[in-house]
Amino acid sequence: MKSKAMVLEAFRESLSLIEVEIPPLEEGQILVKLQASGVCGSDVHMWNGEDPRVPLPIILGHEGVGTVVDLKGVKRTVDGDPINPGDNIIWNRGVTCGKCYYCTVLKEPSLCENRRVYGINIPLNEKPYLNGCYAEHIILRTGTDIFTAPENINPSILVSSSCSGATCAHAFDMLTEHLTGKTVVVQGPGPLGVWAVVFARSLGAFQVFVIGGSTERLELCKDFGATNILNRHETTPGERKSAVLSVTHGRGADLVIEAVGAHGAVEEGIGLLRKGGTYLSTGYAQPAGLESIDFYRDVVFRNIRIQGVWVNDTSHLKQAINLIQQNPTLFEKLITQKFSLEETNEALIAMKEKKVVKAVLEM
Secondary structure, eight states: OEEEEEEBOSTTSOOEEEEEEOOOOOTTOEEEEEEEEEEOHHHHHHHTTOOTTOOSSBOOOOEEEEEEEEESSOOBOTTSOBOOTTOEEEEOSEEOOSOSHHHHTSOOGGGOTTOEETTTTOOTTSTTSOOSSSBSEEEEOTTOOEEEOOTTSOHHHHGGGGTHHHHHHHHHHTOSSOOTTOEEEEEOOSHHHHHHHHHHHHTTOSEEEEEESOHHHHHHHHHTTOSEEEETTTSOHHHHHHHHHHTTTTSOEEEEEEOSOOTTHHHHHHHTEEEEEEEEEOOOSSOOOOOOOOIIIIIITTTOEEEEOOOOOHHHHHHHHHHHHHOHHHHHTTOOEEEOGGGHHHHHHHHHTTSOSOEEEEO
16 A cells, blocks of 8 residues: 655755555554645745754655554553544644653653654654655654544644644743733734734733734734734834834833744844743744844843743643634634645745745645
8 A cells, every 4th residue: 555745855846746655554553544734834944954853855744634544552542532443633743752851850842852753853764654744644653642633623724733833832831920911912923923812812911913024914813813913014123112112001012922933033022022021932943043132131131031932742732722622713714725735835835935824735
């Protein structure tokens, strides 16, 4: 039995459609027929060779929902339910070792030194070969944390919970104070920014600004709860700061979330905070250059908290799935175009050129 897959063989070159022989399953492995795979903004950076974690050749794609075809051994979901052929499932994209210092002592599996990630750092030539979601099938390895996919929700709607949703859940988990009645600024109106808006509003934020360069994406953020949008092509940094100060009695935002991963974002974002505010950086999935910050004036003197957010653990994926379940019709708006597996290159180009907010491959 063979499975079609789109393979990245050389950076900045088109992915190749190939057939991969599906190997016999080893103990603990699960063969999944993919129903939907998300095309993430970070996939574009990997395609361009900007992510140092990515080996070649590789099947990209770390966001997936699918149906169990076969499995070797007894497997259960995180909730304890038995997994059987025919079940629809969604999984944590990262598989951690559970044995290193970060897993066992710090209890921060997102920092696991041995973390393997489907579609990011597992090459095609490593067994069981089908290691990414840009394919008809994926083989989940032992140690993968799995949830049953809600039956009443289209798989395409669920895929963004695997990355953007889970990463944002991780970010908000790090807050040390409540958001009720407070002002939040989100830098970036892509999927990560949209999720940040949803989490901020669900936790009680009164005002949520979104800064971005795409009118279409900014308007979409309003559907998800943004109260103010600022187009960076139509405003200066000074004007954006004045807009935030004008509704916060001159103090600045309580929380700023970087969700764009672009050079210069941190410099502007920290300047939008009030004294004692918090800056969460979620968008840097790849190196983007150095930021220039006067640590005395901008951070220490103002008692600013700066928190980096790296990926997520399984609890954060659960939180994201729960949010989608509360309003799947709303999250359907996040998907602005669907592609077939054979159209993966077109999907990547559309994401790169920001012609879509979220692209999904439907098998």
